[in-house]
Amino acid sequence: MFEIECPACGAAGRAPKQKIQTRLVCKKCLKVFYVTPSGKTVLGEPPATGQTATGVSPGRAQPDRTQKVDQWFDRASKRLFSPTSLILTVGLMLAVAAVYFSVWRPESLDYRVAQAARAAVQGDRRTIQELAATGSGDAVDAWYLSIRPKCDELLQRLGSNKLIVETTVTLQDPGRQWADVVARVSIEEGLERKGNVLPDASIVEIPASQPFSLPMAWKVDGMAGWRLDGGRTRELSKPAPAAP
Numbered sequence: 001m002f003e004i005e006c007p008a009c010g011a012a013g014r015a016p017k018q019k020i021q022t023r024l025v026c027k028k029c030l031k032v033f034y035v036t037p038s039g040k041t042v043l044g045e046p047p048a049t050g051q052t053a054t055g056v057s058p059g060r061a062q063p064d065r066t067q068k069v070d071q072w073f074d075r076a077s078k079r080l081f082s083p084t085s086l087i088l089t090v091g092l093m094l095a096v097a098a099v100y101f102s103v104w105r106p107e108s109l110d111y112r113v114a115q116a117a118r119a120a121v122q123g124d125r126r127t128i129q130e131l132a133a134t135g136s137g138d139a140v141d142a143w144y145l146s147i148r149p150k151c152d153e154l155l156q157r158l159g160s161n162k163l164i165v166e167t168t169v170t171l172q173d174p175g176r177q178w179a180d181v182v183a184r185v186s187i188e189e190g191l192e193r194k195g196n197v198l199p200d201a202s203i204v205e206i207p208a209s210q211p212f213s214l215p216m217a218w219k220v221d222g223m224a225g226w227r228l229d230g231g232r233t234r235e236l237s238k239p240a241p242a243a244p
């Protein structure tokens, strides 16, 4: 016996060795196929070589032969309920569930803050809007417009350099449902110097452009995960009152 697969629909089955080069009919999709001596399944009638075990001209369906094929496909369907198949099925379901949950899992706060800061500097208003928490779209837009001047200034100096966003959480509730953060945005310059192996602090280049800080307020917005809280972000962005 050897394992074969219907070349048309992929239904698995087994056949005895003498079935090589004979006409087989898939019980599932009713396509005619045959098995080559090397074990490959090929759609269509077997070649008329006259070397079939029974010497019957190939290409003509023999009722008894079709019956045998039916039997091995019956066996094939029983094999679907074997312990091995069951383990494979459960494993496949777990894999699908894992993919589903990894897709669903909300992005981390750090990731969202960096995404928002980059979008702000690069003038990507649309992404900023997408990051707004439910009901705070207008406030987020107002915040976006209020930070444009310093974002544009940085963007002009960015060129082909990399934008760096460092996030500091300044306040977070214990339930991790909201967080106040400060995103420090700067331009990475003198990249080649970073490859220097000498742990010499003097080698680190001071960026030519001044980094700036963007205070933001974030909250968990249900399934959407971390989203910008427009109202609170605007509060945080107001200049601090002068010290008494």
Ligand SMILES: [Zn+2]
Pocket (backbone or CB within 6 Å): 006, 007, 008, 009, 010, 011, 026, 027, 028, 029, 030, 031
């Ligand atoms: Zn088939």
